[in-house]
Amino acid sequence: MRVAAAIAALALATVGLGPIPPAAAIGPATSAVTVRKTVQRTFLADGRTTVVDKRNIALTVDQTTGLRSLQLIKVSWSGARPTAGITPDQNSDLAQNEEYPFALFECRGIDSAAHPLSPDTCWTQYGDERFSYGADDPAYPAWRSDAKAAAAERGAIVGAPARQTPQCTSLLFGTTYQRWLPFVGADGTVYPGGVQGCAGQAPEASPANLSGNLSLPSNETFGVSDAHGTGSTNFDVFTAEDHASLGCSSTVPCSLVAVPIVGISCDANGELLPASSRPAPADAPAAAANCTGSGNFAPGQTLPSQAPGDPAVSGALWWSASNWSNRLSVPLTFAPADNVCSLHGSGAPVDVYGSELLVQATTSWAPYFCLNSHLFDLNHVQTPEPQARSLLAQGNVEAIYTSQPPDAPYPVPTVNAPVAVSGFGIAYALDNADGQPVAHLKLDGRLLAKLLTESYPSQIFVRAAYTALADNPLNITFDPEFQALNPGIPARTADAAATLLTVNSDSDVVSALTSYIDADPEARAWLDGEPDPWGMVVNPAYKKIALPVDNWPLLDTFEPLDEYQPGRNDCLYAAPTPYLPLVAAPTARLFSIGLDLQFALAQSQTTCVLPSPIPGSLAGAKLVANGRQASGRRAMFGTVSLGDAAREGLTLASLESRSTVGRGDRITDASGRTFVAPDPAGLRAAAQTLRPDPRSGTWPIDHTALRTTPANAAAYPGLMVVYAAVPTRGLGSMLGAQYGKFLSFAAARGQQAGTAQGDLPDGFLPMTGANGLGTLANFTARAATAVSAQQGAVPPLVAPGPTPSSSSGPAPTASTTPAAPGVPTGATNLGGNPQVPVGGGNGPTNPVPAGPSTRGASPTARGAASSGAPRTIDAEPVSARTPLLGSTVAGWALPLMFAIAIAASAGAIAIRLRAGGSRTR
């Protein structure tokens, strides 16, 4: 019975940082490393050494080279001692209290015999992971009896900084032993740490336990080994970009250090110490008791709150000589930092605005350009695609990345040259009944529509009060349709499971996603008001919504006022807000949605925090995101780009491409429906469906055709093509040549898959003939010529003459259409003189906040002259004077206080003297 419970608990707890990427991840395989070591624990007593535990550890890391910041690497091990006293979050402050954890750290430097690594350069997030102290008497914590530690490290106070801060002095008052482990930053700064970091911590460190907080979790991991001694987890690699103090980079190698905790090797009697330093005979039993323990909990058992594991075998003493000497280290090397170009910085960057889909590709391409002295700085400025198109149409920017043609043609001849093929994905963080990550998930358009339209009431109090949603399941995990497609996933109440996290700005991704939903007859009928076979109906606010849209609107206005009461939700009581839009809580960027999924940070803004210490006071009350979901009980969904998903190690759902099941049938399984994963095969099949559209000059994705043509059933519907839209007239010869070079690169070298600089990273389908995308690459190569020439030519989408059978590199054909007659060559340089229209009249889509007329809109008391009316620039009187903006209160507050203080003191003294005088009279 007890064993069964232990195994169940273990299963719950072996869930690591995040799900493991599916086997079908796009891209080449990378280097894995396995290291082995025999570790042991010994007791020394009466001059005899006894081996009490001995383990043969094997550690495997799936990728060790070309790493990038925030990349997840998969770490697995075997032969470790089963972990006991397990905590739910292996990255939290509490995880160090586990017994026999498999501790993982990122340390600066490489282990060698000549220069062994020191715990000083290993990152830990919390002050108490590098500090041990207490007020016991006799003061013999386990580390003082460590047989492997030098005599100097076994004193009562070890490593204390020479000068104590007052805070440390007061916090450490009365302690009998202290062990300080400083952290040495990349710049050489020594952070002594101390209790609550009182003597100084690295700026990245947290003073207290932050589990459940919204910040990204730390990467030190107290991994859990199962009953067989094996385990695995995902380890988040930090580089100098995200962690300056640790400072790992392409030039500063680091190591992944695993410390398999088997317990402190004891020398309780101090037999290895000089006689004068040994514990008194009366103290030896206490020292032995502290050091020789083998744990308070059974393997697999959960750590009760307020009961840390036995320090002699817990992760808290990971730095002790016994544990540290058992370490296994794996050297890690890093790709050039994403910001290498800004550090390198030569000349004015060549900017391309737009699509977030392309971020991972341009991050890889940029160093190839900026580190080559014959090329230039290529800079991708991320903006929403619709905004980028309007900037390009207005001539404010020279080139953009976009996935759609503009609504009205660009005013100057412009090529839409495909530079990458990628798409959107639906990422999820979801655990099955065993608490293990769900490896495969199937979603159809109707389920996505249900998530997006705020039709899941999310909470019982919403459903009880909201009659329109009274019969709807609480969230997707309760939905019979979801359960039929994905058996074995338990229903869990969580706000984040009632919504699909998406971006709150205009985006081509939202447009593609809603086109996919719109093309699904089931989803469309349901959106139009037809209940699904189980009776779930659409939220009336979204009924008959016209799709596709660029920006997903938050339309629900229902406020369950019964819940908006003091003590239930004080924030919503103080400021009632519609509930379901708070659940939806879209965020600004696709990449951050990926991070949220990576760490299961639920974004629904329904948690109320009351910073005011006064009970009942609503001062400063604010709604915050729900925060990190407990490992093993995660349930959330989000829209991500395939490139980000590959970098962030996210698991992606398969989307329905075709269904032969009747719309009203109550399905019990996925039969009759085809689901396609965003793997190379699915993307390749989708790429086959692209047809050139001469009118828009692009290869549009026809979601209706994808749905209705049986041959397209294997095509992943989230495919998107990213185009570089570059004018072929008016850029000037220099800029034109630079953009032309970039397009030539994107047509050939940039489509080479890999992890090196200039390669196309995972998450993109290379535009090659083998993938059926030779036509696209060929057009980009021809577009490069037209952009370089700047003669106003736009080449045809398909080359005249025989279509190239495979992409044979750039080889731009020399035959470009001649410039239109009468067009002056080398016209205005748009780059040097951005044509910002004067005054208003740019319509609501103008992304630049009306440059000239914002001048007076600030609270600088320019007076009524500035109140919004469009002004012509020349008419503005320059002789205006700064008016007096004064405050008598500010001028007299402190003088008056001072005067009152003086007067009152004088008065008090006078009265006192006078009273005394009258008494003695």
Next chain:
Amino acid sequence: MTAVDIRLTALRRLGAASGRRVGQRVRAEVPVSVKVLTWALAGFAFVGVWLVLFAVAFSALPEAHAQHDLYNSFRAQLAAGTAPLSDAVPEGTPVALITAKQAGITGLVVVQGTSSSALQLGPGHAPGGPLPGQPGVSVIAGRATSYGAPFGQISVFSKGDRFDVTTAQGVFHYVVETVRRPGDAFPPLLAPGGTQLTLVTAEGDGWRSGWAPTHAVFVDAVLDGHAMVGNPAGGVATSADGLLRGDTRGMYPLVLWLQLLVVSVVGGIWARMRWGLWQSWLVAAPIALAALWGATTNAWLLFPNLL
């Protein structure tokens, strides 16, 4: 004997008759009324001194603490690329980092909003305008005297001085154009697409300088370099965001804190009457001090935000 003396003597007798046990020796000391009066005046003096000290010294502590936390979170946001790109963020959210060596500003985090409560955290970005580095005029306001006086020295700027502002879009170098006081001409008009940053604080003249500012002073600076793409301003200025305005949101908590202060002081006196001196002090003083701190913090919201 004057009339006052007669009255005091009568009061003393009354006090002796009502407040002391029969047979207790009446010490030759000041009468109760005088004691009450002097203690009340001492209380006034203490409150006056406290407020002055709070303004020029103690309030710098919570500001330094807030800046430390804001810097840590903003630094990580900058690294992760999640820092705000427009001012459509809640009040008090870090939006930029400002460094101006001449004005003694090293790495101050600028938060969203210029209300008195936002400016207790550090300099604030005026809602409704572009962020620094984006086309248009951005305004950053800071306190001149209290809460660490982050902008206490910005009027030492002169034309041509340079300072840096970091936002999610990069580091922007600004060149000071003018230091404007009431009556000074505005700087030349901003070219279309140009970018200007105006720093605002308050200052006083003569004996007031440094602690009793009477009017606002503006430092206009133009961007040296390329402006970034602007985002539509999302912030909405409330009346509390106006320059040299107070923030009435402090009123409600202020009343509650004052109640606690009164209760703790009265309780302390009550305890003193039937308990030892030191015991009463030990129990009542920390509560009174905490209540005083809370009350002062909230009272300070009512004062003009640039003070």
